[in-house]
Amino acid sequence: MTQQKRWKIPAVDSEKATELSEKLSEELSEALGVSPVVAALLVRRGMTDVGSASAFLSPDIKDLHDPMKLTGMARAAERLAAAVIEGERIALYGDYDVDGTTSVALMTLFFNALGVEPLCHIPDRVSEGYGLNTAAVESLAEQGAHVVITADCGSTNHAEVARAAALGVDV
Known part of the structure; x- marks a missing residue:
């Protein structure tokens, strides 16, 4: 051609x-x-x-875009509000780079201001790699997490999200 x-x-x-x-x-x-x-x-x-x-x-x-226009944002906000009100354990899972760690730090400050002490997990770059990993998801569930918020990772980790769901954890 x-x-x-x-x-x-x-x-x-x-x-x-x-x-x-x-x-x-x-x-x-x-x-x-x-x-x-x-x-x-x-x-x-x-x-x-x-x-x-x-x-x-x-x-x-x-001048910021309306975050509620993001797909699933209303449902996510409702789920997080319910978790805070019900006293459910919330976990923050951020990538190991600057975006992920900064996001986890900011969300920790936010939740602390609400009187919530979240679990935090930043994966080790060498041993855990990028994105959600099953071992970390299982560990967070064992520590009582009912909700995991991912920062700068997780959107394509379908198997890990499915494992979390099987453990009763919303991601």
């Missing part, structure tokens, strides 16, 4: 692109009162006007 069309990618004048980038960085630096380095990073991230750069640097909660 032969290709019918060929992409024609125009050459970029790198000198002009650099000049434009520097000009935009300078404008943002002055307008926002940020260092030239921060302004250059903003431009490289695609924030080339004061409005978008300002919104990035000073986000407003009203």
Whole structure:
């Protein structure tokens, strides 16, 4: 099968692109009162006007997406509320990277503010690998967890989620 069309990618004048980038960085630096380095990073991230750069640097909660539009969020929120009200044991399971560990730390603070002391599990990168693992799910169930909240992992661990369900644990 032969290709019918060929992409024609125009050459970029790198000198002009650099000049434009520097000009935009300078404008943002002055307008926002940020260092030239921060302004250059903003431009490289695609924030080339004061409005978008300002919104990035000073986000407003009203600009966040509605989390209730995520599939299953209402059901998950109801389940967690019931677990808190009924005093069920909640476990937090985060991946070993920065996203996972930070998420577990933030959720721990949240649950502590509600008077809940969650179980926390961050898997060992070498011995447990990435994502949920059956041994950890079984251990959390043995420790009394009725609900496991995953952070930065678990969405494709169908066998492990099924094992949790068999143990009476909601993930």
